[in-house]
Amino acid sequence: MSTDDQKRAVGYAAADLVSSGMVVGLGTGSTAAWFVRALGERKLDIRAVPTSEATAALARELEIALVELDAVDAIDLTVDGADEIGPGLSLIKGGGAALLREKLVWEASRRCVAIADAAKRVKTLGAFPLPIEVVAFGHAGTAKRLCDALTECDIGAAPRLRMKDGAPVRTDGGNLIYDAACGAIPDPALLAATLKSVTGVVDHGLFLDLADEALIAAPGGVEHVLP
Incomplete structure (x- = not known):
């Protein structure tokens, strides 16, 4: 098929x-x-x-x-x-x-x-870039904090702002999306909790x-x- x-x-x-x-x-x-x-x-x-x-x-x-x-x-x-x-x-x-x-x-x-x-x-989550929803205000600073959070979880990914047609993608709620190309996520539960603790993060794509x-x-x- x-x-x-x-x-x-x-x-x-x-x-x-x-x-x-x-x-x-x-x-x-x-x-x-x-x-x-x-x-x-x-x-x-x-x-x-x-x-x-x-x-x-x-x-x-x-x-x-x-x-x-x-x-x-x-x-x-x-x-x-x-x-x-x-x-x-x-x-x-x-x-x-x-x-x-x-x-x-x-x-x-x-x-x-x-x-x-x-x-x-x-077999392991992470090949698909992990979406992270953030508030638009101060999002560049949030992205820096996300880098630190990912490093804490032994993930060397730099989140990238999702763009479409030359402009940032907006969610239905008006927020922005950063995508983190993790490659592999060794501990999804740890990463989920760590990302939620970052100021400016609304939620993440780990379910x-x-x-x-x-x-x-x-x-x-x-x-x-x-x-």
């Missing part, structure tokens, strides 16, 4: 987990978009919480009823893509610059399912102990993976 066919397969498989009456978290990115399209085809009686303006626009186009996160007590199921899936379903997310809203929705969910093509499965299961494309179809 091509990469796009793999994304479609896991997106449609994840849609089978949804039933009428549920509150569903809608992830962001090319793989999550297949899940949203599959939901649109099924015409279920659900309410959905989008993790980005792009996902919200797609859901509206497909006539999926949307609701604000603050309007629900909990989300029954969230399905979202991942940039890397490591041991124990540790994840790197944030390639779509929606990591903060994604993490808020994941934290509010009873069940979280990561979906991905086969190439996203890795640890959040995924309950994953659907990953495999030669025989779709593999169901548990932590």
Whole structure:
């Protein structure tokens, strides 16, 4: 299967987990978009919480009823893509610059399912540059503190401001994204805690102990993976 066919397969498989009456978290990115399209085809009686303006626009186009996160007590199921899936379903997310809203929705969910093509499965996190969301004010100073934090964790990466069309990428919340090409992350939990302690950091793309299961494309179809 091509990469796009793999994304479609896991997106449609994840849609089978949804039933009428549920509150569903809608992830962001090319793989999550297949899940949203599959939901649109099924015409279920659900309410959905989008993790980005792009996902919200797609859901509206497909006539999926949307609701604000603050309007629900909990989300029954969230399905979202991942940039890397490591041991124990540790994840790197944030390639779509929606990591903060994604993490808020994941934290509010009873069940979280990561979906991905086969190439996203890795033995060690870090080959995909780790996204770190920072406030725009004083971001150059924050970047220097991030370098120190990475060094503390034995990672020699220099975070780079994410740019597009000659301008810094802005999240839906107006923040900036720095990407750290870690190469390998020896201790994801230590790095996660260290990054969160840096003044100016809003959040990071390490999703640890959040995924309950994953659907990953495999030669025989779709593999169901548990932590």
